[in-house]
Amino acid sequence: MSSHMNILVVDDDEMILEIFEDFLNSMDTRSVLTAKDGFEALDLCRNNKIDFCFTDLNMPGMDGIEFVKRVHQLDNTLPVVVMTGYPSADNAIATLKSGVVDFLVKPFKMEEIELTIRRVLEKRALFVENVLLKEELEGKERLQALNRELSDKIKDLKALNVILQEIDWVTSSSELFDLIVRLAAEITASDETHFYLVDENMRSWEPIASFYRKGREGDPCSQAWIQEILTRKMSDGTPLLMKDGHDDSLSGTQICSLVAVPLKIRWKIFGVLVGIIKDRSALFTEKDLHFLGFMSRRASFVIENAALYENIYQNLFATLYAFVEAIEARDPYTKQHSSRVTEFAISIGREMGCSDEQLDLLNFSGHLHDIGKIGIPDRILLKPGPLTDEEYEVIKTHPVIGAKIIGHLGLMAEEEKVIRHHHERWDGHGYPDGLKGESIPFLSRILAVADAYDAMASDRAYRKKIPDELIIKMVRENAGSQFDSEVVRAFLKVYQKGRIASGVTAFQPAPSGLKAKSMPLNTLQVAAPVHR
Numbered sequence: 150m151s152s153h154m155n156i157l158v159v160d161d162d163e164m165i166l167e168i169f170e171d172f173l174n175s176m177d178t179r180s181v182l183t184a185k186d187g188f189e190a191l192d193l194c195r196n197n198k199i200d201f202c203f204t205d206l207n208m209p210g211m212d213g214i215e216f217v218k219r220v221h222q223l224d225n226t227l228p229v230v231v232m233t234g235y236p237s238a239d240n241a242i243a244t245l246k247s248g249v250v251d252f253l254v255k256p257f258k259m260e261e262i263e264l265t266i267r268r269v270l271e272k273r274a275l276f277v278e279n280v281l282l283k284e285e286l287e288g289k290e291r292l293q294a295l296n297r298e299l300s301d302k303i304k305d306l307k308a309l310n311v312i313l314q315e316i317d318w319v320t321s322s323s324e325l326f327d328l329i330v331r332l333a334a335e336i337t338a339s340d341e342t343h344f345y346l347v348d349e350n351m352r353s354w355e356p357i358a359s360f361y362r363k364g365r366e367g368d369p370c371s372q373a374w375i376q377e378i379l380t381r382k383m384s385d386g387t388p389l390l391m392k393d394g395h396d397d398s399l400s401g402t403q404i405c406s407l408v409a410v411p412l413k414i415r416w417k418i419f420g421v422l423v424g425i426i427k428d429r430s431a432l433f434t435e436k437d438l439h440f441l442g443f444m445s446r447r448a449s450f451v452i453e454n455a456a457l458y459e460n461i462y463q464n465l466f467a468t469l470y471a472f473v474e475a476i477e478a479r480d481p482y483t484k485q486h487s488s489r490v491t492e493f494a495i496s497i498g499r500e501m502g503c504s505d506e507q508l509d510l511l512n513f514s515g516h517l518h519d520i521g522k523i524g525i526p527d528r529i530l531l532k533p534g535p536l537t538d539e540e541y542e543v544i545k546t547h548p549v550i551g552a553k554i555i556g557h558l559g560l561m562a563e564e565e566k567v568i569r570h571h572h573e574r575w576d577g578h579g580y581p582d583g584l585k586g587e588s589i590p591f592l593s594r595i596l597a598v599a600d601a602y603d604a605m606a607s608d609r610a611y612r613k614k615i616p617d618e619l620i621i622k623m624v625r626e627n628a629g630s631q632f633d634s635e636v637v638r639a640f641l642k643v644y645q646k647g648r649i650a651s652g653v654t655a656f657q658p659a660p661s662g663l664k665a666k667s668m669p670l671n672t673l674q675v676a677a678p679v680h681r
């Protein structure tokens with residue numbers, strides 16, 4: 150308030166102008182500019198920084214009120230004080246409404262000029278402070294609103310993240326469908342959630358998975374009713390959001406809200422995810438629809454990817470196995486050796502408590518363990534008599550060649566290892582790497598026993614098959630030297646149960662499904678020949 154100010158005084162009475170000039174110019178902190186009418190005053194305002202203005206009310210050409218209006222078009226923050234005789238109440242109100250902040254009543258004393266300036270500036274300071282406080286308050290409220298919005302967004306992102314993480318880890322279609330009905334209940338207020346497989350025309354509905362919120366399990370909705378209403382309402386495959394009070398279909402039912410989203414692969418619907426809220430005031434929202442839509446798209450994507458991968462995997466496996474069969478078919482003594490070895494290995498693996506994943510690995514590796522023989526010259530591979538040392542060295546390269554073939558595919562790192570090491574020995578005297586004991590992959594140790602049994606139990610060009618009693622004796626004797634004793638123990642148990650050298654069936658590729666490497670283990674079989 151004490152800083153330097155440019156004060157404009159507008160009056161057609163030159164004496165008034167002189168009084169102001171004399172009084173204010175004597176003060177260090179005030180400079181006075183004067184104008185005899187509104188036009189001159191506006192010019193001064195355009196060309197100077199004016200901090201305060203006194204104006205007469207009655208002036209020729211442009212009265213004080215008109216001047217105030219115009220000067221506030223240039224600067225609406227300029228404090229303007231009107232100099233007038235005692236105004237009537239109506240005049241005073243009209244004048245103040247025009248933007249005048251105070252009156253200086255004529256005739257006035259000199260000191261009233263400075264007092265008016267101070268009073269106006271103090272009021273102005275209070276006003277500014279109030280405005281600032283108000284802005285601060287509004288700022289805080291805006292910040293709180295933004296915080297709430299941000300928290301909601303974080304919650305939404307967490308929900309989406311949970312969906313992504315959980316869905317990406319599933320390993321089977323049934324697990325996926327169980328997961329999406331559970332997640333749908335977690336991220337919405339659903340009492341019940343259901344997943345249906347549907348045909349492309351959405352005429353056939355097969356319930357696959359359901360989830361009931363704890364405490365809300367009683368009196369589940371009729372599946373027939375749900376399917377009937379979905380058939381009617383979702384015939385075009387668009388997501389559905391129904392709320393009691395907005396949709397007549399729900400009146401008189403136990404359902405107060407229903408949401409349904411389709412699952413599609415290549416734009417074709419194959420499933421529908423449904424959420425239901427019963428007998429409560431809660432209703433599904435557009436956000437629920439968004440979340441469930443996001444989840445259904447992700448689940449569809451995972452299913453499509455798995456199906457594509459499985460298709461590639463199956464085609465690849467079928468091609469590779471065709472190679473193996475072709476190799477084995479050239480030698481009547483080794484025909485179907487790999488199939489039998491696989492069967493034996495899986496029987497041993499089951500006895501040892503292998504997981505489904507390990508059994509899948511055994512299935513793949515067993516069928517392809519000798520694929521490396523494709524790189525062995527026929528003169529050695531098909532030689533009717535015993536091999537020379539040099540020839541045997543060539544034969545010994547087949548696990549490495551096989552592992553390389555599988556390794557180049559880039560999809561089967563575990564299978565590659567199992568195949569590479571199926572001729573290692575427990576005592577470290579095997580090939581190709583001379584691995585010892587538990588450093589040999591576990592499944593390779595199983596394959597080694599199965600492989601050796603089948604080799605001995607098959608006729609060869611240079612010998613007849615070895616009697617079973619003798620094979621069992623040899624296998625037992627080699628436990629702890631050639632073979633892993635634990636594997637031999639399991640082999641002997643399986644043998645005693647009659648599961649070795651059982652019936653033979655043709656190999657079938659894995660059926661379609663979510664599990665990428667799910668081979669139909671129960672359809673595997675046993676058969677013939679062996680390698681050296």
Ligand SMILES: [Fe+2]
Pocket residue numbers: 518519547571572600680
């Ligand atoms: Fe082999």
